[in-house]
Amino acid sequence: MHTVENFDLFAPRLINKQELLSSGHRACSGCAEVLAVRLMAKALGENTVIASATGCMEIISSMFPTTAWQVPWVHVAFENTAAVASGIEAGLKALRKKGKIDQRYVKVVGMAGDGGTMDIGFQALSGAMERGHDMIYVCFDNEAYMNTGIQRSSGTPMGASTTTAPAGKVSIGQKTWKKNMPEIMVAHGIPYVATACPSYPLDFIRKIEKAKSIQGPSYIHCFSVCPTGWRTPSHTAVSMGRLAVETGVFPLYEVENGHYRLSQDMPKKLRPIREYFKPQGRFRHLTPDQIELIQEKVTIEFQKLLEKAKFLKTGNE
Amino acid sequence: MGKRIGMEVAVAVAEAVALCNIDMAAVYPITPQSHIAEHLSDLVADGHIDCEFVTVESEHSAMSAVIGASGTGARSYTATSSQGLMLMHELLPIASAMRLPIVMGIANRAVSGPLNILNDHSDIMPQRDAGWIAIFVENAQEAIDLSIAAFKIAEHKDVMLPVSINIDGFQLTHMVEPFEMPTQEEVNEFLPPFVPHATLHPAKPVTMGAFAMSDYFTEIMKAKDEAVKASKKVVQEVFDEWGKKFGRPYKLVETYLAEDADILMLTMGSMGETAKIAIEELRSKGVKVGLVKLRLWRPFPFEELKAIIRNAKKLIITDRACSFGGPGGPVFSEIKSAMYAETHRPLIYNYIIGLGGRDVQVKEFVGMFEAVLADTDNKAADTYEFWGVRE
Numbered sequence: 001m002h003t004v005e006n007f008d009l010f011a012p013r014l015i016n017k018q019e020l021l022s023s024g025h026r027a028c029s030g031c032a033e034v035l036a037v038r039l040m041a042k043a044l045g046e047n048t049v050i051a052s053a054t055g056c057m058e059i060i061s062s063m064f065p066t067t068a069w070q071v072p073w074v075h076v077a078f079e080n081t082a083a084v085a086s087g088i089e090a091g092l093k094a095l096r097k098k099g100k101i102d103q104r105y106v107k108v109v110g111m112a113g114d115g116g117t118m119d120i121g122f123q124a125l126s127g128a129m130e131r132g133h134d135m136i137y138v139c140f141d142n143e144a145y146m147n148t149g150i151q152r153s154s155g156t157p158m159g160a161s162t163t164t165a166p167a168g169k170v171s172i173g174q175k176t177w178k179k180n181m182p183e184i185m186v187a188h189g190i191p192y193v194a195t196a197c198p199s200y201p202l203d204f205i206r207k208i209e210k211a212k213s214i215q216g217p218s219y220i221h222c223f224s225v226c227p228t229g230w231r232t233p234s235h236t237a238v239s240m241g242r243l244a245v246e247t248g249v250f251p252l253y254e255v256e257n258g259h260y261r262l263s264q265d266m267p268k269k270l271r272p273i274r275e276y277f278k279p280q281g282r283f284r285h286l287t288p289d290q291i292e293l294i295q296e297k298v299t300i301e302f303q304k305l306l307e308k309a310k311f312l313k314t315g316n317e
Numbered sequence: 318m319g320k321r322i323g324m325e326v327a328v329a330v331a332e333a334v335a336l337c338n339i340d341m342a343a344v345y346p347i348t349p350q351s352h353i354a355e356h357l358s359d360l361v362a363d364g365h366i367d368c369e370f371v372t373v374e375s376e377h378s379a380m381s382a383v384i385g386a387s388g389t390g391a392r393s394y395t396a397t398s399s400q401g402l403m404l405m406h407e408l409l410p411i412a413s414a415m416r417l418p419i420v421m422g423i424a425n426r427a428v429s430g431p432l433n434i435l436n437d438h439s440d441i442m443p444q445r446d447a448g449w450i451a452i453f454v455e456n457a458q459e460a461i462d463l464s465i466a467a468f469k470i471a472e473h474k475d476v477m478l479p480v481s482i483n484i485d486g487f488q489l490t491h492m493v494e495p496f497e498m499p500t501q502e503e504v505n506e507f508l509p510p511f512v513p514h515a516t517l518h519p520a521k522p523v524t525m526g527a528f529a530m531s532d533y534f535t536e537i538m539k540a541k542d543e544a545v546k547a548s549k550k551v552v553q554e555v556f557d558e559w560g561k562k563f564g565r566p567y568k569l570v571e572t573y574l575a576e577d578a579d580i581l582m583l584t585m586g587s588m589g590e591t592a593k594i595a596i597e598e599l600r601s602k603g604v605k606v607g608l609v610k611l612r613l614w615r616p617f618p619f620e621e622l623k624a625i626i627r628n629a630k631k632l633i634i635t636d637r638a639c640s641f642g643g644p645g646g647p648v649f650s651e652i653k654s655a656m657y658a659e660t661h662r663p664l665i666y667n668y669i670i671g672l673g674g675r676d677v678q679v680k681e682f683v684g685m686f687e688a689v690l691a692d693t694d695n696k697a698a699d700t701y702e703f704w705g706v707r708e
Contacts, residue, residue: 049517051385059528064537067524072517075526076384076411083378087343087385087393088517090369094340094391098367100510101390101518124381127374 014202016042018070025068026060030234032241033057033140033224036198037111040138040222043208046071047104049092051085053112053121054078056147057140079120082128082137085110089133107136107212114141114155118181129188129217136211137219139181142226150229154179157249158294160282162229167285177297185219186255192218194254199225199241200265203252210254223250231281243276248302253309260309273298319499326457327352327490329498330396330422330482333461335360336504337468340391343371343382347401348434349486350424354396376401380408380421387417388525390513392468396422398486399440403428406444412479413448414541415525418471418511419479421449422464425586425637426486427673435674436486438585438637441614442647448541450480450548451614453585457494460484462565465504470555472511476548483614485587487674499563507562549616569618571610572625574600578607580689581626581663582633585611585648588670588677592635595682606686611648619655626656631689631698632663635670645669645701653699666692667701681705 020041027034037057041048049072052058058075061068076084089108095101110128112121117139125137144162145151152165152174161173185193192214196204204222211218225241227234244250248270252263273295277283286294324332331353334342342361344354361370369386373379376397383393397405402423412419427433428440441451450470454460460482467480484490499507515523529537553569560566573593575581584592589610599606609625609632611618626632636646644650649667656662666689671677685704692698 046522047519049389049519062524062527064527064529064533067527069524070522072519072522073524074385074388074517075528076381076415077407080377080381080408083373083381084385084388086371086373086378087341087382087387088389089385090341090343090371090382091386091389091391091393092518094367094369094386095389098340100340101516102520104519106519123374124378127378130374131371 015205016045018042018046020044020046020070021061022068022070026063027056028228028234030227030237032198032237033142033226034060036140036204036222036224039198039201039204040208041071043205044071044107044109044212047106048072048109049088049106050074050109050111051076051081051088053081053116055113055116057111057113059147078116080124081110081112081116081121082125085135085137086128086131086133089135108134110135110137112139113146114139114143115145115153117141118154118179126188129185129190129219132216134215135217136208137217139219139221140224141221142224142229143178144229146226146229155181158297159286159290161285162282172286172290173282182219182221182255186258189258190217190219192254192256195221195223195250195252197223197241197245197250197252199238200245200252200263203263203265207254229282231284232279236279240276240279243271246271247273247276248298249273249276251302251305253305258312260305260312262305262309270302319497319503321495321497323493323495324457325352325491325493326460326484327424328356329457329496330460330464330484331356331360332498333464334394334422335366336499336501337465337508338392338510339366339368339394341369341371341383341386341393343373343379343386343393343395345373345376345379345397345401347376347398349426349490350396350398350401350422352490353422353424376404377408380405380412383419384408384412384415384417387419388415388517390511390516390518392511394420396424398424399426399428402440402444406447409444409447409449411526413545414537416477416544417479418468418477420464420467420471421479421481423481423483424486424490425483433673436488437672437674438483441481441483442638444481445615445647448478448545449615450476450478450545450552451483452480453483453612453614454489455587455589455610456489457492457496458565459567460489461496461498462559462563463567465499465508466555466559469508470548470552473551473555476544476551477514478544478548483586489587503562507559545616549613549618552613567612568621569613570621570625571612573608573610575607575609575625577605578629579605580631580633580686581607581609581629582635582682582686583609583611583648583652584635585614586637588635591677591679592682594679595686598679598683599686604686604690617651617655622652623655623659626663627659627661629663631666633666633668633685633689635668637671639669649701664695664698666697668704669701670704675705677705
């Protein structure tokens with residue numbers, strides 16, 4: 001809290017002043033995802049190559065003949081970002097080894113939304129992580145296919161109303177629990193997995209920097225509030241992200257070589273999820289009983305995470 | 318001068334690619350491409366190729382990875398077949414639109430269903446409009462020579478397009494044939510290092526694969542069409558250069574006894590050799606037949622082909638795939654439309670042959686000529702027929 005309130009004091013010292021994702025892009029007002037992408041680019045610095053999946057961040061930043069990118073950036077298709085990034089990593093490695101390019105270390109980054117990561121891009125991501133490429137993959141999770149018009153994905157939370165899982169007389173909207181993508185990445189045995197949210201910019205930047213320092217694959221799951229898709233006022237994007245963390249709906253943690261650590265920003269006591277659900281149009285139809293059911297799940301999942309953080313502590317390696 | 322040796326063709330193709338100083342290869346196993354992938358793996362494992370070798374989890378990722386690597390300026394190779402090529406389909410027009418000089422070996426195989434692992438051309442035909450240069454080879458020597466020449470064509474500054482080398486699966490990939498393998502020195506002289514125009518590197522940041530709407534999309538498509546069309550000239554130039562250096566000249570359309578022929582037969586790929594024997598047999602009986610072998614499928618060599626077939630009375634086009642409910646075979650349809658405006662043109666017959674590995678013997682090629690000779694009232698012209706269907 002303290003650091004964010006004094007952001008102006010801290011920022012010049014802690015944050016790269018270079019804007020590697022320039023302004024003038026076409027994102028919606030109040031988009032927390034583009035804020036996250038901008039912070040990511042700052043944390044990565046200029047010696048970076050980014051491969052992006054099809055999606056909001058791609059179309060808002062690369063409208064031909066313009067580009068918002070100051071770092072090398074490529075888009076190929078929707079489901080193959082991790083594979084493209086792995087090819088870039090392999091290409092740069094070979095060319096560096098043969099002395100065909102300069103010797104500087106370049107970090108390769110793949111970025112995609114929740115659909116591009118958890119659904120259609122799942123296989124390519126799993127393959128790239130398993131092969132151990134030296135790359136960072138960042139999932140910007142706004143919990144539905146927002147670019148195509150708010151359709152449900154496996155990242156959509158239980159009870160959210162989307163255009164393909166709408167709330168109706170006999171439906172609560174999304175009928176499935178959100179896929180636990182960070183845990184699936186942990187199961188790949190990669191060196192570093194973290195969750196993050198741009199509402200906690202310094203935590204997010206630190207995690208990107210840590211991933212950057214690691215040789216090998218790392219995965220960051222970035223919770224990205226979408227006012228357009230969540231039916232929330234655009235000025236509340238940052239506070240909505242904080243509510244998601246403070247209620248335990250999206251806990252911030254990192255897993256380094258299998259060892260868990262909750263982020264310092266995590267509160268000791270969680271707020272009830274109804275405080276997070278109430279301002280969002282996508283949850284408006286839920287009854288108190290339905291919210292209670294989801295609350296139970298959130299509590300259990302958070303408890304599980306605390307147990308892991310207790311028994312699989314970092315520093316116990 | 319390279320040594321004359323005997324080797325399985327798929328293995329030889331991997332050996333040829335190894336001579337090309339590739340920086341990166343990504344492969345996923347599929348029959349009958351797998352011997353190319355396996356032998357490349359061996360060559361990397363023994364240190365004969367200094368490249369990053371990425372064993373991806375699908376063909377979709379194989380093509381994605383070579384696109385990424387090629388974007389960095391790395392000379393990149395992949396190989397596939399059939400379902401693998403179909404899985405890559407989505408990415409093929411992107412690779413060409415991004416003007417990436419990727420080379421891909423295709424061990425042509427029938428597309429499911431039903432599942433069939435043997436040879437025909439139903440995998441490459443759906444890729445016709447992907448904006449790739451597509452070359453067909455007939456034997457081991459051609460497979461080797463043109464796999465090497467493919468890099469020079471792809472990376473030519475006036476081309477910068479991906480190239481596929483189509484090698485009939487099993488019928489060619491799994492044959493042991495004699496051929497002459499160029500030496501490393503010869504290949505080094507022929508194929509200079511790739512100098513890319515723009516790459517994914519922070520030394521000079523670029524955006525690749527940008528998003529374009531209706532205001533630019535048409536112009537980008539037009540530019541791609543121009544690029545693919547213009548590549549035809551370079552393909553022949555590189556073939557000529559190869560011929561000069563190695564004594565084995567290649568043409569976009571090859572012929573055999575075609576000049577004075579009344580009836581021509583057109584083949585693509587390995588079946589040309591069998592058809593040639595049938596032609597020799599008929600020639601010995603005084604029947605004036607000849608062979609046309611289409612080497613370059615895209616860009617289509619309209620002028621070159623027209624000049625060859627214009628004066629024949631009849632032309633038999635063999636297809637190894639079918640456009641169901643359409644005009645017949647895709648090669649037939651292409652050539653028929655190419656000849657539409659010609660006042661002087663042969664009657665065109667179409668036989669769809671050798672599907673899913675069905676053997677087509679010399680006597681059957683003779684049979685096709687005889688059937689066309691017997692069609693004195695030209696009833697079967699401009700139609701297609703599945704040859705050798707059991708009823």
